[in-house]
Amino acid sequence: QSSVTVYGIVDTGFSSIDNGTDRTNGLSSGNNSASRIGFKGLEDLGGGLQTEFKLENGISTDDGSGGSGFSRYAYIGLNGAFGKIRMGRQDNQISEAIIKLDPFSAAGVGNARNFYAGGGVPQRQPNMLTWLSNNYGGFSGSLGYIFGEVEDDNSANRxxxxxxxxxxxxxxxxxxxxxxxxxxxxxxxxxxGTGADLDDKNILLGATYSFAALKLHGFYGERKLEGPATVAALGTGNFNDKIRTAMLGITIPLGASAIRADYIQNDNKDIDDADNNAWVASYTYSLSKRTTLYATYVRTDNDDNSVMSVSGPSAANFTAGENGSGAYLGINHKF
Amino acid sequence: QSSVTVYGIVDTGFSSIDNGTDRTNGLSSGNNSASRIGFKGLEDLGGGLQTEFKLENGISTDDGSGGSGFSRYAYIGLNGAFGKIRMGRQDNQISEAIIKLDPFSAAGVGNARNFYAGGGVPQRQPNMLTWLSNNYGGFSGSLGYIFGEVEDDNSANRxxxxxxxxxxxxxxxxxxxxxxxxxxxxxxxxxxGTGADLDDKNILLGATYSFAALKLHGFYGERKLEGPATVAALGTGNFNDKIRTAMLGITIPLGASAIRADYIQNDNKDIDDADNNAWVASYTYSLSKRTTLYATYVRTDNDDNSVMSVSGPSAANFTAGENGSGAYLGINHKF
Amino acid sequence: QSSVTVYGIVDTGFSSIDNGTDRTNGLSSGNNSASRIGFKGLEDLGGGLQTEFKLENGISTDDGSGGSGFSRYAYIGLNGAFGKIRMGRQDNQISEAIIKLDPFSAAGVGNARNFYAGGGVPQRQPNMLTWLSNNYGGFSGSLGYIFGEVEDDNSANRxxxxxxxxxxxxxxxxxxxxxxxxxxxxxxxxxxGTGADLDDKNILLGATYSFAALKLHGFYGERKLEGPATVAALGTGNFNDKIRTAMLGITIPLGASAIRADYIQNDNKDIDDADNNAWVASYTYSLSKRTTLYATYVRTDNDDNSVMSVSGPSAANFTAGENGSGAYLGINHKF
Known part of the structure; x- marks a missing residue:
């Protein structure tokens, strides 16, 4: 029994979503951070070597629904002097960076990944090999390789x-x-959609700086879509589309409380009237180390050809050109 | 690890089902109480405040099948001087009452919810907000609100x-x-089926009384279906259908054993030849606090336009007007 | 918490599969033994009586996918002077025997069940009643009955x-x-496919013998398919098909390491050009009692009318008459 830890998060709250036309009220799950249940373990193998695993599934604690398997993480790794090597379903590199930069730690309705480059950036991925380096005087890094697993073509879907x-x-x-x-x-x-041979290239640079009373967050990224594809949201074509994205954020710790806010702006350089931006503000109050109350507000502004939505009850459908907003009030409990 | 408890029930037994025409023999799950697996926790927040959660999924321990997510319970709550407030998937109010009144505690093949008003009464529901009061001199109560989560219409599906x-x-x-x-x-x-704007209204009154040697159980309820709908079992129309239901039951504790029985009669006031009734009898023998052997018999009597079935192997199909019966012999183990 | 144990295996590795035409590279799960997560318990009831249960689901730790429910085991049992009685989803008898005879313990890509009689022999089955005897001077045995659960026909699907x-x-x-x-x-x-009334009969005899430096493994079996059916791989007809299968294997323990190998030959007596064979070799190195590194090679040889595949990334499609091979390198961790 000591070889595995059962853990998770139950996060449920009231939500009120405006899709630009209508409002939908209800309960929603994972507003502050995704509701989940997981199993993890760490074994000391001696000689500085460890093996660890994580199996983690996302769940919806408003209605009890959830997919089978482990939609979030399913990896095993070896840790040693060489760093950490992991195989399986895990965060990709741009996701690792956003987690560190986002005032919301890439979690919940304010997750910067939902808004980075208009949304849709891949995050956790299957069949992935990762190397995470140790820390050398403040420097560390990671490399990832995602197998495409296509017959007779190692580069497809890689x-x-x-x-x-x-x-x-x-x-x-x-x-x-x-x-x-x-x-x-x-x-x-x-x-x-179907990508005939579409490349999705992302580069991101950002930083956070902690002052006595607050922490500043910022990043700047560029995303390029190159090649032929048919995508529901983007149409059919030989894409050569560049989106530039910038985020500015702040965290203000106030004892058991905290205020977080950020603004993300996406500038589509190749498709007209497809820019959008989002801003998010939250107030959290910790009842304990494990239990937090939260109030969060999210707003997205879309150009005529853009559909960047906000999270909430599934009935809330978003259409192009409409601005959305969501208000969330709930409780997040870690176990 | 102390912050979460893994628990559940494995209940499997032989079952022999007569659908009025043919008999089907096999194994079935949850005959005495639903097989399930769950994760729950309770955190003391200080100042008389607690937070608790429950995530519970139904499973079939005869064949290993089971849905994903948590089909039974998925809620988080705050407990304090104000009582208990819970959000998520949980029992509705009529279900809470039947659990207290039913000799079978609304569990297993004898579950009075299966037979109340001909079956089909909603029990656990998603997107639900509940307040449960503290006990005041023997009086307590609960209120529930189920969000319909329909765009621009708070009352639909509420x-x-x-x-x-x-x-x-x-x-x-x-x-x-x-x-x-x-x-x-x-x-x-x-x-x-499709409810265009159908209301399902239920009122239930009941009591149990414990004598030295036995406990008596009884309830009386009325169910009204009002409004336009198309329902597979009921046809298309503007419903105005009233069903009256009555239950009489008994529990006889005999040391490690117990005998339970009840009779439920449903009187459909608006559809001809759609009355039905059921009776259930069980004998249980506890091998320990956690493990119980059981033998249960269930019988349903249907008018020509009624299909009230008994639980068992899925192959047993019931048709209108046929009387059904089921015999179950198995073991129920709590962990 | 003491009443249930959470356990499992995470097994992930690199795999390179040749389907006879093309090669597919990637990660795959369960190469040395199936990745899984389970819940089990054993309660002492006194008087020499115990109850035990096992709920175990197969998972894919390369991509996080997995079915709902418990695809591997879901049974409850009573243990006593009479032996063990179990109900639910569990190993059938031919599977129990192969587990004992196979150098790979009927696990992972080398699992002899994958190759026995050309593959497809039923193993774990639902709605099953099993009796396992105690050991009497070295002799023990088991009997199994699988309910078909067909209405009015106890022998169908039995x-x-x-x-x-x-x-x-x-x-x-x-x-x-x-x-x-x-x-x-x-x-x-x-x-x-659809079996109108197809019988699948198997008889298997085998032995293992441990010498000081190695262990020898062998079995010989005969499988008969009798009766009318339509099966995707075999066509439509009134089958009267006999397959004879033989396995020879070896295990060489070398301290923390072990070498295992076997050869399985299938001789189809009634369908021409439908013979096939497989051989498997593996090297394992245990980092601890719970964690093992492995390298495994599998090869199948098919006649023109045979498709016996090797395990690996799902994209690797096998066609009739092609010989397949797979190489696997990974880590297996028990928790």
Missing amino acids: GIGAQLSYENGPLNIQLAYQKQNYNGTTNVLGFS | GIGAQLSYENGPLNIQLAYQKQNYNGTTNVLGFS | GIGAQLSYENGPLNIQLAYQKQNYNGTTNVLGFS
């Missing part, structure tokens, strides 16, 4: 990523590159 | 419920009201 | 099995018989 961190006292700098190929898959960039 | 309990020594009185709207949903009253 | 073991010092002898009927089911012998 992903590669690299991340470099520098942490020194109050300063944290993150640089990440991620390239993902889509070839014959039916899910492209999180949308239904 | 449910509300109220329950009042009085417990004093050997006496337990339960009064419950439950109203559920069905609007555009594809599952109406547990049947496939 | 399975029966018997197994006899003799274990004495270095010697282990296994004899098993298994008969499974397929009647109107859509899955026949692991293939899509």
Whole structure:
């Protein structure tokens, strides 16, 4: 029994979503951080070697629904003098960087990944090999390789990523590159579609700096879609689309409370009237180390050809050009 | 690890089902109480405040099948001087009352919810907010609100419920009201169909009384279906259908053994030849606090336009007007 | 918490599969033994009586996918002077015997069940009643009955099995018989199809013998398919098909390491050019009692009308008459 730990998060709250036309009220799950249940373990193998695993599934604690398997993490790794090597379903490199930079730690309705480059950036990925370095004087990094597992074609559906961190006292700098190929898959960039040979290339640079009373967060990224594809949200074509994205955020710790806010702006350089931006503000109050009350507000502004939505009850459908908003009030409990 | 408890029930037994025409023999799960696996926790927050959660999924321990997610319970709550507030998937109010009144505690093949008003009464529901009062001199109660989560229409698919309990020594009185709207949903009253704007209204009054050697159980309820709908079992129309239901039951504790029995009669006031009734008898023998052997017999009597079935192997199909019966012999183990 | 144990295996590795035409590279799960998560318990009831349960689900730790429910085991049992009685989803008798005879313990890509009689032999089955005897001077046995659960027909889809073991010092002898009927089911012998009234009869005899430096493994079996059916892999007809299968294997323990290998030959007596064979070799190195590194190679040789595949990334499609091979390198961790 000591060889496995059962853990998770139950996060449920009231939500009120405006899709620009109508309002939907209800309960929703994972507003502050995704509701989940997981199993993890760490074994000391001696000689400085460890093996660890994590199996983690996302769940919906408003209605009890949830997929089978482990939708979030399913990896095993070896840790040693060489760093950490992991195989399975895990965060890709751009995701690792956003987690460190986002005031909301890439979690919940304020998750910067939901809004980065208009949404849809791949995050956790299957069939992935990762190397995470040890820390060398504040510098650390990671490399990732995602097997495409296509017959007779190692490059189709392949992903590669690299991340470099520098942490020194109050300063944290993150640089990440991620390239993902889509070839014959039916899910492209999180949308239904078919990528004939589409490359999704991302580069991101950001930093956080902690002052006495607050912490500043910022990143700047560029995303390029290159190649032929048919994507529900984007149409059919030989894409050569560049999106530039910038985030500015702040965290103000106030004892048991905290205020967090950020603004994300996406500038589509190749598709007209497809820019969008989002801003998020939250207030949290910790009842204990494990239990937190939260109130969060999210707003997205869309150009006529953009659909960047906010999270909430599934009935809330978003259409192009409409601005959305969501208000969330709930409780997050870690176990 | 102390912050979460893994628990559940494995209940499997032989079952022999007669659908009025043919007999089906096999194994079935959850005959005495539903096989399940769950994760729960309770955190003391200080100042008389607690937070608790429960995530519980139903499983079939005869064949290993089971849905994903948590089909039974998925809620988080705050407990304090104000009582208990819970959000998520949980029992509605009429279900809370039946659990207290039924000799079978609304569990297993004898579950009075299976037979109340001909079957199909909603029990656990998603997106539900509940308040459970503390006990005031024997009186307690609960209120429930089920969000319909329909865009621009807070009343569609909404449910509300109220329950009042009085417990004093050997006496337990339960009064419950439950109203559920069905609007555009594809599952109406547990049947496939579409409710254009159907209201399902239930009121239930019952009591149990414990004598030295036995306990008596009884309830009387009325269910009204009002409004337009298309329901597989009921046809298409503007419903105005009233069903009256009555239950009489007994529990006879005999040391490690117990005998339970009840009779439920449903009187459909508006549809001809649609009355039905059921009776259930069981003998249980506890091998320990956690492990119980059981033998249970269930019988349903249907009018020509009624299909009230008994639980068992899925191959046993029931048709209108046939009387069904089931015999179950198995083991129930709590962990 | 003491009443349930959470346990499992995470097994992930690199795999390179050749389907005879093309190669597919990637990660795959369960190469050395199936990745899984389970919940089990054992309660002492006093008087020499125990109750035990096991709920175990297969998972894919390369991509996090997995079915709902418990695809591997879901049973409850009573243990006593009479032996063990179990109800639910569990190993059938021929599977119990192969587990004891196979150098790979019927696990992972080398699992002899994958190659026995050309593959497709039923193993774990639902709605099954099993009796396992105690050990009497080295002799033990088990009997199994699988309920078909067909209305008004107890013999349709029914399975029966018997197994006899003799274990004495270095010697282990296994004899098993298994008969499974397929009647109107859509899955026949692991293939899509419909058995009108097909019997699948298996008889298997084998032994292992441990010398000082190595252990020898062998079995010989005969499988008969009798009766009318339509099976995707075999066509439509009134089957009267006999397959003879033989396995020879070796285990060489080398301290923390071990070498295992076997060869399985299948001789189809009634269908021309449908013979096939497989050989498997593995090297394992244990980092601890719970964590093992492995390298495994599998090869299958198919006649023109045979498709016996090797395990690996799902994209690797096998066609009739092609020989397949797979190489696997990974880590297996028990928790």
